[in-house]
Amino acid sequence: MLEQYLIIHKRILPDYYEKVIAARKLLESGQVREISQAVRQVGISRSTYYKYRDYILQPSELSAGRKAVLSMLLSHAPGVLSAVLAQISQQGGSVLTITQSLPIRGEASVTITLDLASMPGSLTELLTAISGVEGAKNPRVIAVE
Numbered sequence: 001m002l003e004q005y006l007i008i009h010k011r012i013l014p015d016y017y018e019k020v021i022a023a024r025k026l027l028e029s030g031q032v033r034e035i036s037q038a039v040r041q042v043g044i045s046r047s048t049y050y051k052y053r054d055y056i057l058q059p060s061e062l063s064a065g066r067k068a069v070l071s072m073l074l075s076h077a078p079g080v081l082s083a084v085l086a087q088i089s090q091q092g093g094s095v096l097t098i099t100q101s102l103p104i105r106g107e108a109s110v111t112i113t114l115d116l117a118s119m120p121g122s123l124t125e126l127l128t129a130i131s132g133v134e135g136a137k138n139p140r141v142i143a144v145e
């Protein structure tokens with residue numbers, strides 16, 4: 001995986017690269033709740049954030065213990081959680097924890113903590129794959145370490 005990266009001094013890069021990292025830190029720390037708040041605070045557009053968020057990393061973020069917390073709603077139907085877990089496995093993610101609420105009105109809230117160390121793709125690709133699972137709604141990243 002590391003052969004896909006270059007280490008470049010930030011002095012020669014456009015300032016919005018650092019602003020993407022700053023926006024992500026605001027979201028991860030809980031200082032802001034919405035992406036629109038984070039990008040407004042650091043001075044970049046939402047499209048810039050979405051374009052680069054999974055591709056701009058600090059060296060400490062490339063460590064082997066990278067983790068993410070995902071949240072989603074799942075229909076209370078046989079096989080939905082299993083299909084989501086299959087997508088995570090196919091994308092190279094490793095499940096660390098799963099927390100599921102009791103179904104209310106046919107849907108359960110699910111939080112999954114993943115180890116991303118061996119995942120070759122991006123979180124965006126993983127979320128897209130999970131979105132394709134029938135019965136999985138609104139998958140989103142809560143935090144990345």
